[in-house]
């Protein structure tokens with residue numbers, strides 16, 4: 001028994017490493033740990049069965065040699081993603097075939113070497129120790145992440161009386177990465193004034209110089225849904241910060257306040273991105289129409305392996321994400337619970353460049369997105385697609401708003417972005433090097449609010465997103481809004497630091 005354990009130890013450790021490391025690497029981001037665990041267990045099971053099969057076939061070979069070689073071969077299987085990035089980033093070769101060729105050579109060389117070396121004495125022990133260390137380090141870091149995990153705090157005590165307050169339905173729709181009108185005009189020569197005028201005629205007020213408080217999706221939405229600066233600030237502040245996870249899935253201060261006022265809760269999940277998926281506490285969950293599509297965690301896992309290009313070839317349709325759009329939400333109005341209700345919909349348009357201006361699919365040779373940059377930087381090729389997608393989204397908004405207002409004339413509607421856009425190398429620069437233009441592009445957000453006329457005076461021109469529901473709830477409760485100062489903090493992806501804007505030496509605002 002002990003001998004068996006010893007024999008299989010390197011295999012299990014090396015088959016676990018890709019998953020433990022992946023979970024740890026993505027711990028600060030939104031990732032579905034249950035999916036990672038499931039695939040980790042499946043892969044381990046497959047490897048053990050393969051090892052038993054190989055031992056039966058290669059009976060003349062020492063068992064350790066067969067198992068150890070297989071362990072190494074399985075490990076190298078997960079290095080395809082790294083090889084692919086190297087090929088794409090260093091050698092600027094976008095086609096999978098180069099990465100596949102290089103990865104294939106590496107796989108053959110390393111597996112061959114393992115076969116050759118694993119007859120040496122103590123090879124199993126050495127491999128076990130090395131693999132054990134490789135698993136323990138990320139496992140320990142991951143355990144620390146969980147130990148420091150900061151869940152969303154206890155619900156605030158709601159003392160405001162709802163007596164006499166008008167209980168209008170509230171529709172909160174986030175259009176991911178929809179930049180502010182002045183910035184769209186400046187960067188793309190794209191004029192959205194006719195669209196905004198049409199919104200005004202439907203009772204909206206446009207917050208013309210609205211800013212995000214933090215320029216990243218999950219942290220910006222956290223701030224809005226907490227109605228407070230709930231994200232920690234400082235160097236390394238994001239290490240171990242998980243307070244956004246539950247909030248984005250409906251367990252947040254805004255929803256609790258609406259619940260306390262007697263509202264029901266409708267959550268529309270974007271599809272493709274798991275961060276804003278339905279958390280289970282909602283009265284109605286609006287989901288995309290493609291339930292069998294891979295989720296983002298699965299795609300990220302797949303990306304590590306040479307199965308990605310194979311899957312692209314074999315099942316291009318299964319890899320397409322199940323996104324929803326504004327019309328999908330509007331089409332479900334009839335299924336909404338009895339009023340009053342609060343809708344929260346996070347939509348990935350225009351972040352994901354899906355449409356031509358007439359809302360037909362954008363001709364997209366590379367599949368998912370025209371952005372080469374993983375953090376939503378609009379590339380040169382992406383510029384016309386970004387403008388086209390917003391043109392389509394504007395049409396969808398006007399049509400959807402008309403339908404909502406027709407059915408629900410008292411509707412309070414908030415249409416917002418979580419952050420603006422970035423061009424060029426903004427996200428590869430150190431935070432302190434962002435200049436004012438880059439700040440305005442990324443922080444400037446589309447923000448249109450349809451409130452009863454008596455509440456509109458609370459919407460000052462530079463109202464930032466943190467104050468959104470301080471205005472809406474005060475309006476519903478018939479009191480003065482207690483607004484927070486509008487502050488912005490810089491942050492970027494794969495970096496745990498959050499800095500107050502005042503730390504910008506190059507930003508004229510802070511001088």
Ligand SMILES: [Zn+2]
Pocket residue numbers: 176177216217218351418419
């Ligand atoms: Zn976003």
